[in-house]
Amino acid sequence: MSTATLVLTAAGSVLLLLFLVMKARMHAFVALMLVSIGAGIFSGMPLDKIADTMQKGMGGTLGFLAIVVALGAMFGKILHETGAVDQIAIRMLKAFGENRAHYAMGIAGLICALPLFFEVAIVLLISIAFAVARRTHDNLVKLVIPLFAGVAAAAAFLLPGPAPMLLASQMHVDFGWMILLGLCAAIPSMIIAGPLFGNFISRYVEFRVPDDVSQPEYDSSKLPSFGFSLALILFPLVLVGLKTIGARFTTEGSTLYQWLEFIGHPFTAILLACLVAIYGLAYRQGMDKERVMEICGSALQPAGIILLVIGAGGVFKQVLVDSGVGPALGNALTGAGLPIALACFILSAAVRVIQGSATVACLTTVGLVMPVIEVLNYSGAQMAALSICIAGGSIVLSHVNDAGFWLFGRFTGATEAQTLKTWTLMETILGTVGAVVGMIAFELLS
Template identity: 35%
Template sequence: MPLVIVAIGVLLLLLLMIRFKLNGFIALILVALAVGVMQGMPVNKVITSIKMGVGGTLGSLALIMGFGAMLGKLLADCGGAQRIATTLIAKFGEKHIQWALVLTGFTVGFALFYEVGFVLLLPLVFSIAASARVPLLYVGVPMAAALSVTHGFLPPHPGPTAIATLFNADMGKTLLYGTLLGIPTVILAGPVYARFLKSIDKPIPEGLYNPKTFTEAEMPGFGVSVWTSLVPVILMALRAVAEMVLPKGHVLLPYAEFFGDPIMATLIAVLIAIFTFGLNRGRSMDEVMGTITDSIKIIAMMLLIIGGGGAFKQVLVDSGVDKYIAGLMHETNVSPIFMAWSIAAVLRIALGSATVAAITAGGIVAPLIATSGASPELMVIAVGSGSVIFSHVNDPGFWLFKEYFNLTIGETLRSWSALETIIAVCGLIGCLLLSTVI
């Protein structure tokens, strides 16, 4: 019955948005209310879940998206994004520009949460799409695929790291196996699949990209543009390295964790960008602050819609859908790798959050490792890959991709949901193949 109610909720959401053209945020809140009531939750509990879902989703994401939007707008308005785009196109050539985005996304993805990397790389994607005159998804999908693979497969991301700890998996081996499987997965889900999406050619969302063509003198240097943009990446990478190599209680660890926190790292980047992309380029402080104000206006509705997705997810969690699914799956007699992947996949489809699905599935299948003799490292990747399958309307990431790329729900399912499914299936196949030789 809980799965039927979830299905009804998803169908109701699609009906409200597609048939009645209701705003996504309002539709998500109404569906969250309806699903909670149908699941038998007390009305006041449903309201509490919605508040927690919105607050939990936007608690840190609002700050990260806000600072990321500021950094991106400053980068675009001073010509820095154009400088990076034109340099990359010149180095790789327009024919191979997708590979530039794959390399960038995969490298950045090691240190960044998915949402942070996505927001930070979007101005670059928009600039390249405009400069190279290619469809937005042609370069956007490879970037998103690279970020998603690192998010699902590789420590130090929260999902894989938590599961690796739970499974007593070797972090180095997990990173090695994840990278080996991640490279072909990114290629298939990114540059290869993007070629099937050329018919979806949407304009760059107004306000998120500065269409002005800057002269050579107006643009900052390539080095300044890249390094200012990569400040959050560097700080968070240093934090990840410090957490892996320094013992608990080390005097430097609190400082690494403070400066490498995604919120602090993006704030520092914005403060640096105010100088390098603003004051140092001859702009007044009033002009720079005008750019920052404009950047926040652009993402206001996006934040609400993503928060609505978080509310829907929280209602599903609080109403016990995860426990119901776990009970259905626990007694089946199948390969532990396939079971781990399947539980994570079903939880992901039902709940929306990849991290919640991964950690919940990890707790369910952890006892299987000792009894089955399965590689704990491959089990980590199996759970991680299953947890990213078919992102849809109950996943805040779905709305993030839809709104930033200016897509309809159908187009988002065809692009984002499909590439996530390709990643999940490739991860499963890769784990099964590797398990025959490890």
């Protein structure tokens, strides 16, 4: 088929996905499956190959991510139930003081969100922002924007978040470089989009703490120490980083090299962190086995829904690749003379604006650009930089088709217009700054 026909098929598929999710109110999983079949048919794929491609896309995406997300969900839930997440947030507020509480909220959000899903982190930390707002009598906007920026930055750029982990696995990225460049993107973007933008926009938009929200009380005697809580959250990241650093000083194929590869793999790192959280924290606090199993079981329920939608996004991506739609659109973009890093950002942002999901935007963009990128033989570090560009594009311009848009409004009591002025602008600044860091890193590593 002609390039124009394939490009129209890609555009039509995304528009159909938007219609099914937003207008027909179809569940994202079902909508993605239907659109994947339609894309396969209209791109001219042999009918007997469409089902095989869908199976390949689901298995290829979830084969890696299912283990990481499931273990990560249990790890994060245990840290919450034992008070480790609360301890970090409280200590940050004490260290920064009330006058700089907005910086504390941003950093607490960034750190505490590492082992948690975006929605879970917000639910756990929003009460702290309410409590601080009551004590300081400050505009709530000044506190919740940094909090949401910190959580969103961790979810978009930092391992072991599902989106960056997904990008790293699908694009064959070096995990150590992904951690390093993710930090380089997350920290400045969080500061600019969080405390700085939050301080600015609080002059024009005002939120107040909802009347039905009570001030939380914490029993400090039951909380784990700040040092242990922070060390536990960073533990899996340190293991992954040690593998990348240590592998450069050992002989490839040696026993030490193999051990570093094994211990530093995300599967092993998060599993070990989960075991330390259970045996070194939960049981030491007096939790019985039944309570720990209950916590782990409850953590897997939302993870299952997230994985299904991610898997369906992987199906759509694979259909785009195998049908030839991805290579056609990728070649069209690169043929237009756009730098590859900028093209990754624009493509991801376009998909994000149209269909709302950051994860689906990442997966779709990977399917569109990988056929072009693979032949250029970029290094693992360069691929990490391109992953950051895609991640940045996947969170810009959040609006009414994004669950995060409504989550922000529900917790803060903001109207749709206020949410556009605060949340949408914050996400756009966050994604753009992070992507610019990725583009600069790509040029420096080239």
